[in-house]
Structures are given as C-alpha cells and as structure tokens.
Amino acid sequence: MQLRSIVFAVSSLLALPVLADSAVKQNSAESSAEQKTPAERRATIDKTAQDTLAQVYKKFPRAKAQIAKASAYAVFRTGGFQAVFVGAGGGDGVAVASGKRTYMDMLQGKVGLGLGAKETREVWVFTSNEAYNKFITSGWSASGEAGAAAKAGKAGGQITGAKHLAKDVYVYQFTENGLSAEATVNGAKYLVNSDLNKK
Numbered sequence: 001m002q003l004r005s006i007v008f009a010v011s012s013l014l015a016l017p018v019l020a021d022s023a024v025k026q027n028s029a030e031s032s033a034e035q036k037t038p039a040e041r042r043a044t045i046d047k048t049a050q051d052t053l054a055q056v057y058k059k060f061p062r063a064k065a066q067i068a069k070a071s072a073y074a075v076f077r078t079g080g081f082q083a084v085f086v087g088a089g090g091g092d093g094v095a096v097a098s099g100k101r102t103y104m105d106m107l108q109g110k111v112g113l114g115l116g117a118k119e120t121r122e123v124w125v126f127t128s129n130e131a132y133n134k135f136i137t138s139g140w141s142a143s144g145e146a147g148a149a150a151k152a153g154k155a156g157g158q159i160t161g162a163k164h165l166a167k168d169v170y171v172y173q174f175t176e177n178g179l180s181a182e183a184t185v186n187g188a189k190y191l192v193n194s195d196l197n198k199k
Contacts, residue, residue, distance in 0.1 A: 038196050042103060045094050045196075049075035052121040056172050059179060060161035067125055067159070071168075072097035072132040074124040076106050076190075092193065093122070097132055103196035107189045121174040125159045131168035139191045 036044070052075050057064045067073050076093030091106045126132035161179070162170035172179065 038198065041092075042094075042101075042196055045077075045092055045103060046101075048077045048121075049094050052077070052123060052174070055121070055174060056123055056161070062160045063162070067123075070125050070127050070159070071129045072126045074104070074122075074126075074135070074190075076104070076122045076124075078106055078120045078122065078188075091120075092196075095124075095132070095136060097126075097129075102136055103193045105191050105193045107191070119176065123162075123172040125162055125170040125172075126168060127159070127170070128168040131166075135169075135190065136192060139189055 053067075056067075072095060074093055074095035076091050078091030093104050093106065095102045095104055124135070126135065158164070159170040162172050165171050
C-alpha cells in the first residue's frame with residue numbers, strides 16, 4: 001500500500017511540468033476560439049465534419065448511404081491530454097437531423113495509464129429519432145450508457161464499420177493512427193452549445 005502511494009506521488013510530480021505546459025496551450029487555444037465569431041466557429045466545425053465524414057466514406061463506401069438513411073448523425077473533433085493516471089480534454093462538433101444543424105461541446109475526463117496529447121475524430125450515427133433526441137436534449141454521459149451497450153439489441157440495422165455503442169447508436173472513432181477498432185467514449189459528456197446555436 002505504501003509502495004503504491006509512493007509511485008503515485010512520484011508520478012504526479014513528474015507529470016506537473018507537462019500538465020502546466022498543457023494548460024498553457026489549452027488556455028491559448030481557448031483564447032483563440034473565443035476571438036472567433038460564432039459564424040467563424042460554425043464554419044470551422046462544419047469543415048472538420050465534412051473532412052471527417054470523407055474519411056469514413058473512403059474507408060467504408062457503403063456507410064455513406066447508410067448514414068444518409070439514418071435518423072441523424074453527429075461529428076466531433078476532440079483534443080485531450082493524458083498524464084500518467086489522469087487526463088482531461090474537450091472538443092466541439094455538430095449534430096445533423098433532417099438538415100437541421102445543432103452545434104455541441106464535448107467534455108472529457110479519463111482515468112488510465114499514459115502520457116501525451118491526443119486528437120480524435122468521432123462520427124456518431126443514430127438509427128432512431130428517440131436515440132438522437134435523447135442525445136440532444138439530455139446530453140450523453142458515456143459512463144452510464146456504455147455499460148448497457150453489450151445488452152442492447154442492434155435495432156435499426158448495423159452501420160458498416162461502426163462500433164455499436166448503445167441501442168440505435170453507433171460510432172466511428174479516429175485517432176492519429178487511423179480508425180480505432182474499439183471506440184471508447186468513457187467519461188465523456190456531450191452538450192448543446194447555446195452560444196453557437198443562436199440565430
């Protein structure tokens with residue numbers, strides 16, 4: 001027990017300079033985002049979504065028609081930092097249903113072993129209006145939803161190449177190494193951004 005405490009303390013001390021540098025970079029990025037107008041931020045998010053979908057369609061050509069027929073989809077870009085045992089991150093994205101775009105934020109806290117900064121891209125596909133409406137109105141707390149994924153039926157049809165996350169919900173997740181075979185959104189929370197959705 002004492003050894004574990006010592007290891008944790010030493011690891012935490014080693015992580016402090018890197019965490020401080022990460023915080024400075026994150027604050028700088030946030031300041032840059034704040035300087036953009038809502039229209040500019042929406043344009044950036046839309047461009048990222050378009051590029052991310054293109055990656056999915058290139059790898060899984062059949063997915064294009066399946067996503068087009070789905071009730072809705074959402075695309076997110078997330079940036080995170082993980083140091084030794086703990087991590088945090090966030091990002092933004094857009095959800096689309098029947099042509100209507102809803103801009104969202106993503107907040108993420110992680111627990112695990114690792115050190116380094118990561119950017120991921122996610123494409124969510126909803127095969128029912130009920131699943132999509134829940135995502136938009138209630139947000140998504142992955143820690144609660146993911147546990148039920150194994151028991152959920154694959155209603156709505158399988159989406160080619162996507163990970164079945166919960167009932168009527170599928171997700172693609174790309175990292176710097178390409179498509180992740182085991183997509184995970186543990187500890188993430190997805191919320192509507194009221195500022196970006198103002199007319």
